[in-house]
Amino acid sequence: MTVSPAVPKSWYLPSKPHKFCPGCGHGIVLKALGEAIDELDIQDKTIFGCDIGCSLLSWDFFNCDSTQTHHGRTTPVMVGIKRSRPELVTIGYMGDGGGYSIGSQHLLNAAVRNERVTLILVNNTNYGMTGGQMAPTTLPGQKTETTPYGRDPDVTGYPTKGPEFLSALTQDDAYIARATVSNYRQLKRFIKNALCNQIEGNGFSFVEVLSTCPTNWRTNAQQTLHFLEDEMEKYFPVGELKNPLGKGDK
Amino acid sequence: MQSTIGESKKAFMTGNETVTWAALAAGAEVMFGYPITPQNEVMHYWTRLAPKFGREFLQTEDEISAGFTVCGAVQAGKKAFTATAGPGNVLMQEPFGMAEAMRLPLVAVIQQRGGPSSGTVVYSQQEVTLTTYGGNGEGNRIVYSTATHQEIFDYVIKGFNSAWKYRFPTFILGDGYQAKMREPLTIYEPQERGIEMVTPYPLIGKAGHIGADREVQHLCNIYSLEEELYDVVMQHAAEYERIIPELVEYEQKECDDAEIIIVSHGVVSRAADDAVKLLRDQGIKAGYFRPITLRPFPEQQLRDTIAKSGAKKMLVAESAYGQLFRLIRQEIYGETIPIETLLMPGVGIIDYDIMTKVKSIL
Amino acid sequence: MSLIKIALAGEGGQGVQAIAEIMAEAAYNQNMQTIYIPNFGLEQRGGVSIAFLQFSDRRIGAPKFNKADVVIALSERAIGRTAGYSDENTIFMYDNSYPVPEAEFPEKAKKIVGLPAIETANNKLHPRVFNIIIMGAAIGLTKVVSFEAAKEALVHKLAYKFEKDPELRELNFKALQIGKEMAEASLQEGVGVRG
Numbered sequence: 001m002t003v004s005p006a007v008p009k010s011w012y013l014p015s016k017p018h019k020f021c022p023g024c025g026h027g028i029v030l031k032a033l034g035e036a037i038d039e040l041d042i043q044d045k046t047i048f049g050c051d052i053g054c055s056l057l058s059w060d061f062f063n064c065d066s067t068q069t070h071h072g073r074t075t076p077v078m079v080g081i082k083r084s085r086p087e088l089v090t091i092g093y094m095g096d097g098g099g100y101s102i103g104s105q106h107l108l109n110a111a112v113r114n115e116r117v118t119l120i121l122v123n124n125t126n127y128g129m130t131g132g133q134m135a136p137t138t139l140p141g142q143k144t145e146t147t148p149y150g151r152d153p154d155v156t157g158y159p160t161k162g163p164e165f166l167s168a169l170t171q172d173d174a175y176i177a178r179a180t181v182s183n184y185r186q187l188k189r190f191i192k193n194a195l196c197n198q199i200e201g202n203g204f205s206f207v208e209v210l211s212t213c214p215t216n217w218r219t220n221a222q223q224t225l226h227f228l229e230d231e232m233e234k235y236f237p238v239g240e241l242k243n244p245l246g247k248g249d250k
Numbered sequence: 251m252q253s254t255i256g257e258s259k260k261a262f263m264t265g266n267e268t269v270t271w272a273a274l275a276a277g278a279e280v281m282f283g284y285p286i287t288p289q290n291e292v293m294h295y296w297t298r299l300a301p302k303f304g305r306e307f308l309q310t311e312d313e314i315s316a317g318f319t320v321c322g323a324v325q326a327g328k329k330a331f332t333a334t335a336g337p338g339n340v341l342m343q344e345p346f347g348m349a350e351a352m353r354l355p356l357v358a359v360i361q362q363r364g365g366p367s368s369g370t371v372v373y374s375q376q377e378v379t380l381t382t383y384g385g386n387g388e389g390n391r392i393v394y395s396t397a398t399h400q401e402i403f404d405y406v407i408k409g410f411n412s413a414w415k416y417r418f419p420t421f422i423l424g425d426g427y428q429a430k431m432r433e434p435l436t437i438y439e440p441q442e443r444g445i446e447m448v449t450p451y452p453l454i455g456k457a458g459h460i461g462a463d464r465e466v467q468h469l470c471n472i473y474s475l476e477e478e479l480y481d482v483v484m485q486h487a488a489e490y491e492r493i494i495p496e497l498v499e500y501e502q503k504e505c506d507d508a509e510i511i512i513v514s515h516g517v518v519s520r521a522a523d524d525a526v527k528l529l530r531d532q533g534i535k536a537g538y539f540r541p542i543t544l545r546p547f548p549e550q551q552l553r554d555t556i557a558k559s560g561a562k563k564m565l566v567a568e569s570a571y572g573q574l575f576r577l578i579r580q581e582i583y584g585e586t587i588p589i590e591t592l593l594m595p596g597v598g599i600i601d602y603d604i605m606t607k608v609k610s611i612l
Numbered sequence: 613m614s615l616i617k618i619a620l621a622g623e624g625g626q627g628v629q630a631i632a633e634i635m636a637e638a639a640y641n642q643n644m645q646t647i648y649i650p651n652f653g654l655e656q657r658g659g660v661s662i663a664f665l666q667f668s669d670r671r672i673g674a675p676k677f678n679k680a681d682v683v684i685a686l687s688e689r690a691i692g693r694t695a696g697y698s699d700e701n702t703i704f705m706y707d708n709s710y711p712v713p714e715a716e717f718p719e720k721a722k723k724i725v726g727l728p729a730i731e732t733a734n735n736k737l738h739p740r741v742f743n744i745i746i747m748g749a750a751i752g753l754t755k756v757v758s759f760e761a762a763k764e765a766l767v768h769k770l771a772y773k774f775e776k777d778p779e780l781r782e783l784n785f786k787a788l789q790i791g792k793e794m795a796e797a798s799l800q801e802g803v804g805v806r807g
Contacts, residue, residue, distance in 0.1 A: 012466065044459050047326075052472070060468040063461070065454035067325055067469040069318065070348055076315040080322020080330070081455070083308060084280065088326070088455045106318075109311035262640035372651070427675045431649035432636055517675065524673035598676040 008034030010043045012063040019057045023224055025181035025211030026054060029122055030061050032188035033091070036195055037064065042089045047081055049074045051094035051103070054128040058093055072103025075110050078117045089198060092119040097127045100136040100160040107162075111169045114203040118194045121162060121206070124213040125232065132216030136160035139235055144216070159235060162208050167241040173203035176242040180210040182229050183238070193245055202244050210236055252303050258438035265428040266291035268399045269333065269359050270299060271437050272406030277447050278357070279328045280306040282319040284338060287371035288426040289361040292333040313338040317345025317356075324354050325469065327452030329410060333359040335426075337368060339377055343384040346419055350389020351471040353486070355413035355450070359406065359422045361429040364596035373426035374596040375516055378573035381423050382545040388483055390490040392420040392497060393545040395516040399435040402428060405542075407440050407447075414448040416493055423544065425569075427517050427598065490546075499542035500551050504530065508537025508559045510608055511587075513552070514567045515541050515574055518599045522567055525604035536608060537561065544574075549581040556587050563611060567592040567604050616756050617677045618665040620746075621694045622686035627743030630769070632663030635747060638757040638765035639667050649675045660693045667756040682753050683718075684746060686729070691716045703753055705795070725753075725798045732790060741787035748791020753799065762788060 007016070011034050020026045037043055046064040050056050052071035059068050069077045074092040082090040099107050099121040110117065126144050127133040133146040137159045141150040163178045170176060175197035179187040187209060194205040210232050214224045254274040261271075269292045273281070281300070283293045297307050310316040316332045323330035334342050339360055349356040362377040364370030382393050392412050394405040405422050413420035440447055458464045473479040501519070504526055505511055514522040519540040529536040539555055541548050556564070564587050568574040571593050579589070592599065592607045622628040629650050636648035644667055651662040666672050679699045685691040685706045698704045698718035706712060708726030717724060727749055733742035744766070751762050766784060767774065774781045 012468075045455065047455055049322075056472065059470060063466050065456075065460075065467040065469075067322075067352075067454060068471050069321075070344060070471075073314065073318045073345070073348075076310065076318035077322040077325075079308075079315075080282065080319035080324075081326040082322075083306065083319070084323040084326035084328040084330070085452070085455055105311050106315055109315070262637065262646070427649060431647055431675045432633075432640075433647045433672070433675075434640055434645065520672075521674035598674060600674040600677055602678060 008038050010034045010037040010046075010062050010064055012060055015060040018061065020054065021215045023212060023214035023221065024054070025124065025209070025213075026058065026122060028181040028184060029120065029187065029209050029211060030058055032184060032191050033120065034062065035188055036192040037062070039192065040195055040199065042195070042199070045087060046089045046091060047078070049078045049081070049090065049092045051092070051098035053095040053098055053130070055093050055095045055098065055122060056129070072098045072101070072106065074098065075103055075106035075117070075119060078119070079110055079115045082115065082117050086116070089195060090117045091195070092117060094119065094121050095128070096121060096123045096125070096135045096137040096160070100162055107166070108169060111166045111174070111204050111206070114171060114174065116198055116201065116203060118198045118205040119207075120191065120194070121208045122211045123162075123208050123232075123236065124211045125159075126213055126216050128213050128216055132213075137236075139231060161236065163206065163241050166206055170204055170242065172242070173244045174242050175202070175205040175244060177206070177240040178208045178210065178236060178238050180228065180233060180238050181212060182210075182225065182233070186238075190240065193240070193243060196245055200245070208236075210238065253439060254303055255437050255439050258436055258442055260434060261437050262432055262434050263399070264291060264430055264432050265399055265402050265424055266361070266430070267295045268402045268435060268437075269406055269422070270295035272403045273331055273410075274299060274303055274305065275437070275439055276407045276410040277329055278305065278331050278410065280308070280323055280330045282308050282310050282316040282323070282330065282332050284310055284313045284316045284334070286313070286335050286338040288363055288373075288429040289333040289335050289359065291429070292359060313341035314344055317342040317358075318348070320356050320358075321345050321348055321352075321354050324356055324450070325453045326455055327450050329414070329450045331357040331359070331410075333361065335361045336363040336365055336377070339380055339384070343380065346391070347385035347387065347389060348471055349419035350385050350391055351387070352469055353417040354419060355417055356419040357409050357413050357422075358419070359424065362423065362425040370596055371426070372596070373569065373598060375425060375518065375569040376571075376573060376595060377423070378544060378570060378577065381421050382577065388487070390418050390486055391545060392416070392418050392543065393423055394421065394499070394542060395423045395544050396428065397516055397519045397540070399428070399433050403435055403437055407445065411445075411448045412497065414450055416497075418490065423516065425517055494546040497543055498546050498548045498551070500548035501538070501540040501542060502551070502555055503538040505537030505539060505555045505559045505561070507535055508561045509535040510563045510565055510612060511537045511539050511555065511559060511561045512565045512567060512604060512608070513539045513541075513574070513578060515544060518567055518569055521599050521601045522604055524601035525608070528601060529605055529608055534608065534612065544577065547577060547581045552578070553582055553585060556582070556585055561587060563587065564589045565592060565604070565608060565611065566590070567599055567607070569594050569597055569599055571595040615666060615668040615670075615672065616682070616754055617680045618682045618684070618750060618754060618756070619680040619694050619697045620663040620665065620684050620750065621660055621690035623690065624659055624661050626661070626686055628661050628686065629663050631743050631747040631750070632665055634765045634769050635750065635757060635762065636665060637768065638761040641765060642757060642761050644669060645672050647672050647675050660687070660690050662694065682750065684750055686746065688712055688716055695719070705749065705753065725795075727794055727798060729791070732794070733787070736790070737787050738783055741783055744784050744787035745791035745794075748788040749795035752792035752795030759788070759792065
């Protein structure tokens with residue numbers, strides 16, 4: 001007897017197995033998102049928008065309506081959809097380059113305007129799809145294709161702390177959190193909270209997820225987990241920064 | 251859709267105000283915009299009028315965002331539009347490209363200003379190339395170049411219908427003069443003129459259960475394989491070429507016996523029209539040809555006009571350094587008629603300029 | 613009526629665009645073809661402001677023109693900026709309440725007419741109706757709209773001000789009348805005519 005692994009009902013099976021590299025964290029984030037969609041029973045009214053980069057590989061991941069956008073432009077597309085059809089649940093899915101670099105003006109202004117969208121940003125400290133260049137989130141000293149001798153903050157600044165700056169820009173009804181793929185239950189809870197915050201008609205909802213990229217990090221399993229849990233989580237503190245729902249981790 | 255204009259009436263207003271009334275009459279539900287001269291008053295009038303008719307507006311953080319929010323809104327099934335100019339038109343080419351790839355019924359009004367760079371805020375016809383062929387790759391779009399306020403009104407309404415009927419992004423190409431000047435026109439409800447407005451519909455987020463009542467929708471604009479992209483580009487091109495005869499529009503006057511055909515578009519065609527009349531009064535056989543759709547271009551119609559007239563020369567007059575000229579050469583490749591030009595980048599052209607040029611080359 | 617082209621120029625704040633708009637409205641209300649286009653370059657927030665007006669009973673072509681039938685320039689800088697719109701068929705009117713260096717005037721004009729509008733406004737009426745005197749003069753020079761139509765358009769434009777201060781209505785009408793009479797007199801009698 002074979003036992004199939006349990007997959008979320010909202011996953012789109014023809015696109016499985018998924019296309020992410022072995023050891024990549026995207027699959028974990030998308031599983032948590034799928035289970036959250038199932039538990040909230042919002043599959044029919046979810047619009048999933050994905051950015052360019054590795055996040056794009058998720059465009060047909062769900063048995064939910066989805067749309068591809070351009071690099072950094074998922075936020076305004078989701079804003080356009082949500083403002084047009086407030087009854088829909090809009091989820092923008094992007095990487096650290098799309099969110100914090102090329103699309104930062106959209107992210108920042110959507111937060112300021114308190115747009116009622118949920119954005120999930122996967123932070124793996126590099127541009128994975130294009131071959132491992134420096135990202136806004138690359139850690140000091142970290143080697144990438146465009147920082148072959150390690151990121152020098154004197155030259156390229158320090159890593160972007162997204163949830164922190166978004167917290168400073170938003171009002172009390174925004175949901176802002178940082179999760180990690182090393183803590184699945186918490187990750188799923190944060191994503192679910194971010195969706196609930198939109199569904200309840202509160203404000204802007206944002207979850208950054210610390211994730212792994214062994215391909216571009218050139219790490220084995222043990223080193224990958226070490227980098228995530230000991231290096232990244234030290235620089236990027238995990239937790240809810242804003243939770244207007246009152247059912248968080250606090 | 252709620253009545254906006256009621257009984258058709260005469261009006262005396264700026265081109266930007268005309269755009270707003272036309273968008274309201276066409277049933278536009280939301281505008282996304284970012285300030286740039288000379289289109290600002292489209293937003294000013296829209297923000298004053300739209301709430302009275304339950305329509306919406308968002309001032310976005312930049313033109314890139316304005317274009318992409320329009321892309322999102324039309325995917326969600328709303329008649330949405332934007333307006334821009336100059337450097338804003340450059341930034342919007344990114345979302346316009348997405349609209350080409352995904353066949354989104356986006357409508358944009360372009361009020362051309364002078365360039366390169368910030369140029370002037372006043373006037374030009376220097377955004378022809380950008381507006382007709384500004385996308386990366388080879389997408390398809392519809393571009394109407396208006397010459398009067400009446401046409402601005404008529405073609406904004408038509409533009410929404412073309413966009414939603416054919417699912418190609420559609421542009422109304424005006425300019426700073428048309429944007430800012432006041433002249434009389436008649437505004438009307440399209441229905442009153444027997445114009446049936448195409449009803450918008452959502453591409454995603456439709457009613458019903460996925461799998462039971464409807465298929466899941468996965469919209470895409472990026473492909474893994476070159477063959478996949480090839481099929482899409484070829485299919486879009488074929489569909490576009492099929493509808494060209496339905497789309498193409500032009501104006502032609504006094505060409506049958508013309509020795510010289512003056513080709514111009516947009517506001518310059520008003521001066522060309524006057525110049526042709528005045529030249530004829532002076533015994534010079536001039537003809538007038540004006541593409542209204544710059545894309546698709548009335549290629550066959552211009553070829554036929556040249557052939558029928560037996561004209562010795564053609565004069566292209568534009569407030570640009572050769573954008574219409576380049577378009578024409580590409581479209582009527584193979585014609586042997588000598589083409590002279592009156593190129594005045596960023597500067598208005600009057601009948602006198604055209605007449606003087608005609609006399610100097612005949 | 614065949615095509616009449618007017619260029620109105622003044623310093624920002626002198627109300628040039630406001631009176632151009634009122635005249636255009638008045639002509640439109642008389643069922644004339646009318647085009648009004650403001651210059652809206654970077655100078656719109658200060659500096660010289662020019663309004664281009666065209667009136668006709670037939671369809672009007674290009675919105676701008678090279679030479680005007682009438683130029684009205686209300687400051688020394690405005691004279692310099694608009695001299696190029698004047699040729700041998702142009703009536704060039706300026707405010708002669710202050711001295712203007714000879715070099716500023718256009719090389720060609722049918723007539724150059726001085727009109728003491730600022731002085732008249734300040735001494736006889738009120739500085740705020742200076743531009744209405746000019747509008748009266750423009751109508752007097754061109755007859756593009758009837759006096760009654762001009763008054764009507766003026767009331768329409770300034771109704772909210774007249775409501776607050778009823779005396780303004782008479783003041784404006786008086787300014788319009790004086791401007792018109794001054795212009796007509798200057799044409800007939802050659803008052804203030806130079807060149």
